[in-house]
Amino acid sequence: MSVVTRFAPSPTGYLHIGGARTALYSWLHARQNNGRFVLRIEDTDRERSTDEAVTAILDAMAWLDLEHDGEIYYQTQRFDRYAEVIAQLLAEGKAYRCYSTAAEVEAMREAARERGDKPKYDGTWRPMPGKTLPEPPAGVDPVIRFATPLDGVTVIPDLVKGDITIANSELDDLIIARADGTPTYNFCVVVDDMDMGITHVIRGDDHVNNTPRQINIFKALVDSQIGGNSELPRYAHVPMILGPDGKRLSKRHGAVGVMRYREQGFLPQALLNYLVRLGWAHGDQEIFTREQMIAHFDIANVQGGASTFDPEKLLWVNQEHIKAAEPEELIDELAWHLARHGIEGVDQDDLIAIASVQQGRCKTMTEMAEQSLFLFREVAEYEPKAVKKHIKTATPDLLAQVRDTLARLEGWHAEDLAAAVKGVAEGNEVGMGKVAQPIRIALTGGPVSPSIDDTLVLLGREATLARLDQAVDAFRALKAG
Template sequence: MTITTRFAPSPTGYLHIGGARTALYSWLHAKASGGRFVLRIEDTDRERSTDEAVQAILDAMEWLDLEHDGEIYYQTKRFDRYAEVIDWLLAEGKAYRCYSTAEEVEAMREAARAKGEKPKYDGTWRPMPGKTLPEPPEGVDPVIRFATPLDGETVIHDMVKGDITISNTELDDLVIARADGTPTYNFCVVVDDMDMAISHIIRGDDHVNNTPRQINILKALIGDFAELPVYAHVPMILGADGKRLSKRHGAVGVMRYREEGYLPGALLNYLVRLGWAHGDQEIFTREQMLEHFDIEHVQGGASTFDPDKLLWVNQEHLKMAAPEDLVGELRWHLARLGIEDVDDTRLAEIAAIQKGRCKTVLEMAEQTLFVFQPVTEYEPKAVKKHVKAATPDLLAQVRDGLAKLDEWTGEAASAVVKQVSADNEVGMGKVAQPIRIAVTGGPVSPSIDDTLVLLGRDETLARLDAAVAAFASEPG
């Protein structure tokens, strides 16, 4: 059997952290076995579904590189198929038309509650042997209800929670088509999973209550002895306060994490560990996740989202990344900061120098702006602290030494700075910090040799010339 999983988000908002983890688990389970991963957009809620939300989901899946197999399925394009299946269920006596109004159904439920029974529809319009149905009222469009088995049990074979058994007497005759003919969620999902040959359904445990209803509908379609999908209901993610993850905990759209400078591989690494472990290993490449992940080892309890841990994971991924692999994200962030048309070689050079000292790609981009933007002013506090009467002369000596270099390398530039420091019998800080302020405008940058290499010979000399003039007229 080919393992086929699916990720089926509703486009009523962004793709959040919980959804991304579900998508990842589904993708890993399929791809680790050479199976198929299906992407399905469950957009039947037309009041809340938007094209913008669909695009946000697609953008997030592309950024995370959770590539789906085959076409993307949209439920709104499958209404003819759903109607066909409903007609078949009606013809087979496995579904029926119900003319009870919403008010009447609620009254049935209230009556059941009053008797201490489970509140549900009482089957007024369900055909039964020897039963005479009421006359259909005029002017009332019926809903279509599925005829749920009246006895027996439904067993969910769950890879995370173990077997879950539900008595069918606990279940309603579910509405599978509304009075206007539109199919309902629980019905569409079953037809989709059947048509797409989904073998394993991995989703949040908020769907556990839906599963027995969906299993009964699927059995009605494929028979009691056909093979059912295997289920895995993944526990929810909580905030540090133990409450369900919300925006204040970090439950923002996946693309917000890109905006904040996280790497897609780092985010996936963090998400895979929210409920699953492989020994004590914390950092995983995509290849390692595919090698080691096992859905049956996902824990049954809820996981806690820790933003600090995510930041640490991201920093570790930055450190181990090849510079050329950071070029795409660095380019994206620099463009958002107004810096464009930088070639790949230059970006890789920047990434090589900055990746070990930054926690995010956004930080890397921001701390690289000095390379592309001219220094128009110097940070006053830095000037006051580090620029002294002797500074212009020291900078002029550095400038002259750098101008004579045959090769523009970090080692050669560092040697010039050390020589000026030694010749003038002053500490390195008396020379290095003024250089940093001169060429970046402030007291923070990579090491002096890296800073000068990034700037290049001509730009470094020009900025030192400007600083010598500025500091000579207003020495610190």
């Protein structure tokens, strides 16, 4: 049977780190088995689901390049199918109408707690042989409950935790349709997984409690020959991601939506690399390409214990990916970050040149863009501390000599530029720092930039000469004052 996995987020907020890891694991398992990866939006909770959240999830999946196969499924577009299945379960006595109010159900559970029993619905409206049901109250719309098996056990075939056995007596007759007729999560999931032929369900281990309920529904649907895949999926419940304090990762740990990591300058391939290692390893290897992840990942080797999110480790992984990338692989993100500063329409060759110079100096793409802004903006002011430290009485004359020497060059190549600057320093019997740092300040406004020859090449002849002219005048006026 061909492997089919799915990622099924609820659109009640952004795609968070835990969800992205689940999507990645599911995507990898499908890709390495030449299978299919299904994207399903579980939007039956209409009070909390929003179109904005759907867009945020789809944008994040596209940025991560976790491409799905076929159409995107939306549960709200499948209500007719759910109604059809519920009607058949009712007709076969595998589901029933329940008129108990929420207050009555809570009273049942409280009474069970007082007896020391499992707090659950007591089956008042469940048809049983020889049982007389109460008269349905007038004007009350019932919920639909699934008739959970009363005895026996349910076994979860789990690839991460091993088989998990749950006594059916521990389970409730869960609601599969609300009083307004809308189907519920645990029911819709099973119908979808059957209809879409899902073979492997990979999700967080906070779903372990849901799984035996879903398995029982799955078996009931198979018995009813409702259609779809009749083989129970294999499950893989992956551990939670924890913050440094050992508690579940949340906003207080700095956990944010996936697209916020883009804003912070992380590469999508670096974020995926970091996430794949949160619970899985391949020897001592830390840095993985997408192709290596597909080749080596094994869902059965995901560890059973929780992993701790380490922002510093993520930053290191990102830096390694930036350094190792071909410059062409960085230009889309570089252009995106420059656009956030109002700089758009940069020529692709220029972007490649910037990336090739900056990639060895930056930990994030945000940093790369910010350190390249001097190429696109005139110098409005010079950093006072840098001026005080590096601009001396002789500096304007040195910069004027640099300007004239550079203007006489026929070409504009790194080797020639470096030699020209070095010649000015040697001709004036001063160290390179006495010339190089003033040049940086003149061209960028501050004392930090790539190497002088790279800075000159990136800035170009016209802008370099103009900025040197401006700086010579400004520094002479400063010293004269």
